Amino acid sequence: MTGGDTSGKVYRIHWLPGTDRLHGTCHCGAEHTAQDPVEMWDWMLSHPEGHQ
Amino acid sequence: MTSTSTPFARNQWYVAAYAHEIGRELLGRTILGEPVVLYRTEDDHTPVALADRCVHRRFPLSESRLDGDRIVCGYHGFTYDTTGTCVSVPGQKRVPRTARVASYPLVEQDALIWIWIGDPALADPQTIPRARHLADPAWTTVTGMEPIDGDYGLLVDNLMDLSHETYLHGGCIGTPEVAETPITTEVDEDAGIVRVSRHMDDAACPPFYARSTGIDGRITRWQDIEYFAPCLYLLHSRIAPVGVLPEADGTDPNAFHTEITYAITPSSEGKVYDFWAVSRDFATDDAEVTAFLRDFNHEVVMQDVNALNLLQRTLDTEPDGYQELSINIDTGALAARRILARLAEEGAKPVEAVR
Secondary structure, eight states: OOOOOOOSOEEEEEEOTTSSOEEEEOTTSOEEEESOHHHHHHHHHTTTTTOO | OOTTOOOOOOSEEEEEEEGGGOSSSOEEEEETTEEEEEEEOTTTOOEEEEESSOTTTOOOGGGSEEETTEEEOTTTOOEEOTTSBEEEOTTOSOOOTTOBOOBOOEEEETTEEEEEESOGGGOOGGGSOOOGGGGOTTSEEEEEEEEESSOHHHHHHHHHOGGGHHHHTBTTTBOHHHHHSOOEEEEETTTTEEEEEEEEEEEOOOHHHHHHHOOOSOEEEEEEEEEETTTEEEEEEEEEETTOOOOTTSOOTTSEEEEEEEEEEEOSTTOEEEEEEEEESSSTTOHHHHHHHHHHHHHHHHHHHHHHHHHHHHHHTSOTTOOOOOOGGGHHHHHHHHHHHHHHHHHTSOGGGOO
16 A cells, blocks of 8 residues: 555565574575574674675 | 653654644644644645744643634734744734744645654655555545553554454454464565564454454454554555455455554654554445444554553563563564664764765
8 A cells, every 4th residue: 555665675584384483584685594583683684794 | 761762763754643633723742752733724724833832931832822824822922924933922013033933844645644853954755655545535444543651662562563462452353363373574674664464364253354344254364564664554454254365466356455554653752642544445335334443443442552551651660671572473573673773863863964
């Protein structure tokens, strides 16, 4: 219903069905799995550190 | 106020009122700590927002009266035009040059009155997020507004994690599947948008939807949140009998769609205006459904209001530096908090430093 455009710098986090795990994908394409959203955001926002 | 206080994000658009609330009666609201008086001009009904304090002795202009398009202060008669300029004072011809109150940029759009809080030179109406369904004749909308005695961050937190529906709103809109179903979270960093989706393939139909849609079996229930920080929150809700999906061409004629809109407008510190609206694309002419959704959603909103009032009172008694514990359901709320912190930081910078 809105005209919200996507700017390109998008972070995605999927809670994997049937598990307690989160799977994150940084805007650079790096991926990471964690069991805690705080840890996940810490990893995500540390880009580019550890995102090789 | 405790350490839970979420900083205000200036240089942003906020919903000051529903368009239908503003007329020839003066309306006072406090937005990001700034008292504002709102009204419409007599001839072309243009909305006006001025600082709600007379320059003379700080009397609230919202407790004064209109003379044509001018506000006459109810205490000593200082008179202001629509730009906030004082054009008349009692007993003398000379009006001091400094006698003016601030005027605020306003935009009337989608049945909402948006106000810019910050440097007026930076106000760009193109950046206001849209909620077109609120003014679209194909949708029927019920609205309300509840003030909450709580930090606006508590309301953002509440709305970004709908698993609370199962517990706080059980028997109304919550069923076990809401809390049990994993979410996906997407953050568009530069646009300041957080999207949280929860798609339930086979869920119980809560009374809110059973009574409004007439579905009596189990449902496919999709909840797709878009939060346009700091103010506008949209929940795109799709309800259909189990297994009924959108058509291959993207149309979705066999589902019931509800747009649940919130405008989260910080008032003074520790207080927030909770503007809520429920728009539907089914039974649009059915007055009974309209009355039901208005009453039922009000009940749901008041459950949140009471819970957040209680939560704020509780947090106010907590020692500084208390700990929280976040789990998977909080992924979107954590993203929203971070974006609000960034917007607040940007809004506090000198003008030349703002992007």
